[in-house]
Amino acid sequence: MSQCPENGAWRPAPVTNAQVKYATLVAFLAWTFAVYDFILFGMLLPEIGKATGLDDAAQARLATWVAFGTVVVALAVGPLVDRFGRRAGMVITVGGAGICSALTAGAGSIGTLVLTLIRSLAGLGYAEQGVNGAYLSELYSASKDPRIAKRRGLIYSLVQGGWPIGALLAAGLTAVLLPHVGWEGCFIFAAIPSLIVAFMATRLRESPQFEALSKIKALQASGMNGEAQALAQSQQMEAEQSVGLASVLKGKARRATLVLSCAHLLNWFPVQIFSVLGTTVLMSVHHVSFGNSLIILLLSNLVAYLGYLTHGYFGDRFGRRNVIAVGWMLGGAAFWAMLNGPSETWMVIALYSIGQFFLIGPYSCLLFFVGESYDSSVRGTGASIVTGIGPVGAIIASAGSAMFLGAGDSWLQAAIWFGAVPCVLSGLMVFFAAPVKQHAAKYEVAQPGHSSV
Incomplete structure (x- = not known):
């Protein structure tokens, strides 16, 4: 955990522009290749159906159960990210997408139940966009560079733009690879970049907000409640944090x-x-x-x-x-x-x-x-x-x-x-959502009656 003593008090280390640039690049690649795996299954479902003897109705049922499993897995990611960190969330989600791709290649001959369970892991890749949003909103808000503060939404749009790029990659590479390596080879090929990006994510800077939350919990666990309260107030956080x-x-x-x-x-x-x-x-x-x-x-x-x-x-x-x-x-x-x-x-x-x-x-x-x-x-x-x-x-x-x-x-x-x-x-x-103070140093929901910037 980064530390920056200030008047004897612990503070998270400042966020550098190099850390922001690296995090933005990794988040973009992570989302692109998570989408690649997510889209690939839908594109290759007819080929999987031919190889496994599933008719159109059976393929539709398989897709429905996979969608349900995807939701369940995606919902489980959030509490893990709040407990173990944004960096860990990035590694788990994009790495999970890569593992899902690799396992899918060998699941066709095992049975639809196993295939459904494996493809449900695609929920990890799908949840990656939520991790991106949580992580980058914190990292950008902690940056002292006024250019990032002014254009943080535009910068994030480049990251979220990984969806159409991932979809185009899935379509283009499948057209090239499918005749030569079959649908199994397409999934194996898709696993490689995701696993590489997962390794890159291990070198990310943890968000200062999560570092502060972890420090607050550590102080409370040591019985230093006064110090924990002081740190929470300096970081505009609640000392008592609920999770789940x-x-x-x-x-x-x-x-x-x-x-x-x-x-x-x-x-x-x-x-x-x-x-x-x-x-x-x-x-x-x-x-x-x-x-x-x-x-x-x-x-x-x-x-x-x-x-x-x-x-x-x-x-x-x-x-x-x-x-x-x-x-x-x-x-x-x-x-x-x-x-x-x-x-x-x-x-x-x-x-x-x-x-x-x-x-x-x-x-x-x-x-x-x-x-x-x-x-x-x-x-x-x-x-x-x-x-x-x-x-x-x-x-x-x-x-x-x-x-x-x-x-x-x-x-x-x-x-x-x-x-x-x-x-x-x-x-x-x-329109029923609360407006937010987009250009404040800390992101907090605006109170009713306040205008959003």
């Missing part, structure tokens, strides 16, 4: 947990419909060919990356809460227009890309805003719950769409009610 899932359902953390979890769950409806099942929707609604649908998905992912940078930039200036809410509402409107508009290719491409721009782009603000909305003692737990609850929305969207289709409705109606409409509702829900 219940801790984010108390006090001012409750509002952030309920509102942001609900908003994220609703937003995963359109993520599932328009991103994961995008080719199916485009082919069914507008009769786009499979080849053209892949091109549209490729272009939309490139546009989505621009969305990350744009929303990160404006989030620093107009408040992340406002930018997230408006972005998702505009995304829902664009998807509704795409579904109900003409089937000309250029029109479909334009409206679908605009929808992805406003659906995916606000995530550069969301994970950082989640980190800002909690105190340091529960930041990891809060981030894991908000991010982990998202795939539940994907499960509901898939089940609801299947119900619509089974009742004789079309993908047009299913995509409207389980995609476009929830996208707008998720934006409206974000």
Whole structure:
């Protein structure tokens, strides 16, 4: 633990620009390759089904159970991060994604139950974004560089932009490798970079906030309660810290947990419909060919990356809460227009890309805003719950769409009610979250009646 004595009192060592740059690089690579593994399973599910004798229905059931397991594992990450540190969380999550990839390669011949359990470990990789949000929000807020304080949202948008890059890597490398190494080889190849990044994460600087929390606990354990209280006051923290899932359902953390979890769950409806099942929707609604649908998905992912940078930039200036809410509402409107508009290719491409721009782009603000909305003692737990609850929305969207289709409705109606409409509702829900003081030295939730900067 870093120490910086000041008038005889312990203080965390200052954060250097080199530490911020290294942490930003590692977080970007960690998220990129965690997404690579996360996306790879969905892309290769048909190939896995062929190799294991699973028909379409069995593949759908497998994907549903894997999604459920992913949620359970992702929710378990937060308390670990608050107990053992942000650095440990980075190592565990990205390393877990690599191990999951490697194990998946050998699970096809063992059985679907084992495959489900192994793929549930992908929840570690998915939870990595929550660890990023908690860790980097603390590290950036502790930096004394005014350039970082002014542009922290834009900088984080580069990190969160690992989602479309990871998705593009998964698509591109799979197209190249699959004919030569099979689906098992694709997963083995995906494991290598994740494990390398996990090793890089062991060299990260722990956040000063977590160092201070650890010091407070150590002083209390030694019976030095007065010193612990003094340190807590100097760091604007509570001396008595609660941990565990219940801790984010108390006090001012409750509002952030309920509102942001609900908003994220609703937003995963359109993520599932328009991103994961995008080719199916485009082919069914507008009769786009499979080849053209892949091109549209490729272009939309490139546009989505621009969305990350744009929303990160404006989030620093107009408040992340406002930018997230408006972005998702505009995304829902664009998807509704795409579904109900003409089937000309250029029109479909334009409206679908605009929808992805406003659906995916606000995530550069969301994970950082989640980190800002909690105190340091529960930041990891809060981030894991908000991010982990998202795939539940994907499960509901898939089940609801299947119900619509089974009742004789079309993908047009299913995509409207389980995609476009929830996208707008998720934006409206974000407005109920408390604003935060984005440019304060310490991130604290603004009190009701105070304006956010």
